[in-house]
Amino acid sequence: MTVQVQKLKMLINGEWLESSTGATTSIVDPSNNEPVADVPRGSKQEARAAVEAAHEALASPEWRDMDSAKRGRILTKLSTLVRENMDEMARLETLSQGKTLRESKGDVAWAARAFEYFAGLADKIEGETIPVPPKRLDYTLKEPLGVTVHIVPWNYPIAIAARSWAPALAAGNTVVVKPSETTPLTALKLGELSVKAGVPKGVVNVVTGSGAEVGSALVSDRKVDGIIFTGSSETGRQVMEAAAKNVTHVLLELGGKNPHIVFPDADLGRAVRYVKDGIFTNAGQMCWAGSRAFIHESVYDGFVKDLVAKTKTMRLGPGMEESSEMGPVVSRSRQETILGYVKDGIQEGAKLMCGGNQPAEPRLRSGNFVEPTIFEEVTGEMKIGCEEIFGPVLSITKFRTTDEVVSMANETEYGLYAGVWTKDLKTAHDMASRLQAGVVTINEFLITFPSTPFGGYKESGIGHENGIETLRHYTRTKNVSVNLN
Ligand code: NDP
Numbered sequence: 001m002t003v004q005v006q007k008l009k010m011l012i013n014g015e016w017l018e019s020s021t022g023a024t025t026s027i028v029d030p031s032n033n034e035p036v037a038d039v040p041r042g043s044k045q046e047a048r049a050a051v052e053a054a055h056e057a058l059a060s061p062e063w064r065d066m067d068s069a070k071r072g073r074i075l076t077k078l079s080t081l082v083r084e085n086m087d088e089m090a091r092l093e094t095l096s097q098g099k100t101l102r103e104s105k106g107d108v109a110w111a112a113r114a115f116e117y118f119a120g121l122a123d124k125i126e127g128e129t130i131p132v133p134p135k136r137l138d139y140t141l142k143e144p145l146g147v148t149v150h151i152v153p154w155n156y157p158i159a160i161a162a163r164s165w166a167p168a169l170a171a172g173n174t175v176v177v178k179p180s181e182t183t184p185l186t187a188l189k190l191g192e193l194s195v196k197a198g199v200p201k202g203v204v205n206v207v208t209g210s211g212a213e214v215g216s217a218l219v220s221d222r223k224v225d226g227i228i229f230t231g232s233s234e235t236g237r238q239v240m241e242a243a244a245k246n247v248t249h250v251l252l253e254l255g256g257k258n259p260h261i262v263f264p265d266a267d268l269g270r271a272v273r274y275v276k277d278g279i280f281t282n283a284g285q286m287c288w289a290g291s292r293a294f295i296h297e298s299v300y301d302g303f304v305k306d307l308v309a310k311t312k313t314m315r316l317g318p319g320m321e322e323s324s325e326m327g328p329v330v331s332r333s334r335q336e337t338i339l340g341y342v343k344d345g346i347q348e349g350a351k352l353m354c355g356g357n358q359p360a361e362p363r364l365r366s367g368n369f370v371e372p373t374i375f376e377e378v379t380g381e382m383k384i385g386c387e388e389i390f391g392p393v394l395s396i397t398k399f400r401t402t403d404e405v406v407s408m409a410n411e412t413e414y415g416l417y418a419g420v421w422t423k424d425l426k427t428a429h430d431m432a433s434r435l436q437a438g439v440v441t442i443n444e445f446l447i448t449f450p451s452t453p454f455g456g457y458k459e460s461g462i463g464h465e466n467g468i469e470t471l472r473h474y475t476r477t478k479n480v481s482v483n484l485n
Pocket of ligand 1: 152154155180182209210211215216230231233256287389
């Protein structure tokens with residue numbers, strides 16, 4: 001398929017601009033590494049201009065004094081526009097990120113729902129009155145935090161942008177979004193739709209460019225009041241250091257090494273399907289990937305045999321092809337990193353059950369494909385057993401007792417997500433309380449709603465995205481104390 005290379009601009013202060021240096025970045029299709037778009041390669045200058053625009057817009061009466069119900073109506077309109085543009089946005093996502101069109105459509109639908117959910121909360125952000133000694137009135141005001149910077153990674157470009165963009169606007173903030181340099185297309189489209197929905201000038205800015213230049217300039221800017229970062233723990237630490245210098249509020253969503261725990265009484269057919277999808281969706285490039293599966297010894301052999309057989313029949317192919325069940329990974333360097341982990345696994349003595357290579361099909365050689373890969377006999381000391389691979393590689397381990405599996409599941413530095421497979425209520429709730437993870441799912445996996453909190457324990461992050469709870473990251477509390485004497 002021939003794709004016309006689009007020339008795009010970035011959105012700063014209501015205007016569509018090129019980079020002041022004139023530099024551009026070529027966005028490529030991960031299924032063949034052919035160019036699909038040219039995007040401005042922003043510099044520190046654009047980062048500063050965007051923060052300045054957001055800072056001014058914050059004080060403009062048009063935004064500051066807007067009825068919160070009207071903010072909600074703008075977000076509702078944005079949600080409708082995202083739904084109306086679903087096909088185009090899904091296509092843009094697949095062309096630059098590689099995931100299948102079916103997955104992209106799911107992500108766009110999720111983004112639309114996020115705007116709809118937070119639209120409904122815009123006029124329900126309430127302070128309280130607090131009982132104090134007589135002849136006094138004490139109350140709190142919930143004010144917008146201010147200018148929020150959103151650093152969005154490349155694995156879920158539209159969904160991760162929407163999940164912070166929506167609550168930020170609902171609470172009356174002004175935003176500067178920096179999509180990943182690899183996958184900026186849907187964020188730019190979301191910028192266009194925000195303007196169409198009625199967001200005033202400067203309230204939404206989308207700056208394209210690298211994390212090293214634009215990202216670091218944004219998170220170090222003194223005029224920024226909040227940073228919402230999703231990405232690696234290593235970059236998260238750098239962001240936090242930069243934020244500490246200006247005492248800027250941070251919300252971090254970092255990595256995961258998430259366990260499935262399959263008890264013998266589970267619906268094993270269903271568990272096999274979800275364990276497979278839990279690692280091979282989005283070619284495994286997910287902070288919430290189920291990258292470790294602990295299977296009880298009494299059902300181990302049959303479970304692994306079924307899982308490996310089903311994995312071997314998966315169809316790899318370009319995300320744009322309807323028959324593809326798994327697309328490529330986002331870049332050549334990711335492909336190399338993942339295949340490096342496979343080598344480490346073999347060297348460290350894990351048993352490779354399937355996959356582990358680039359596919360042999362000649363038509364897939366120009367893309368960044370990695371076969372769906374399963375290892376068994378993996379221990380927590382092996383690199384593949386403890387590091388976040390961020391690719392289609394599953395580690396399987398056998399367990400005997402509940403105490404043993406809880407200890408293995410909790411032994412990583414991460415604590416984002418965990419799946420428990422059992423029909424026994426007592427086991428399910430016992431595991432939910434003992435697992436160190438911000439989200440525990442029972443008999444389901446890869447499920448999160450805009451209304452349910454999502455955030456990590458340990459090195460998986462700080463704070464929560466989604467749900468009413470996330471609004472506390474986008475508001476400040478002011479206490480007003482009135483003497484009535
Ligand atoms: P990074 O953490 O480096 O990138 C995530 C985001 O941060 C991108 O938008 C990136 O921009 C930006 N960024 C990079 N450096 C800075 C900086 N100094 N200041 C501000 N922003 C910055 O991840 P990588 O893309 O390098 O991926 C490496 C690993 O990170 C993956 O293998 C995976 O383990 C993990 N990861 C986790 C994600 C998650 O969902 N939790 C998402 C993505 C990665 P740009 O891409 O333009 O450089």
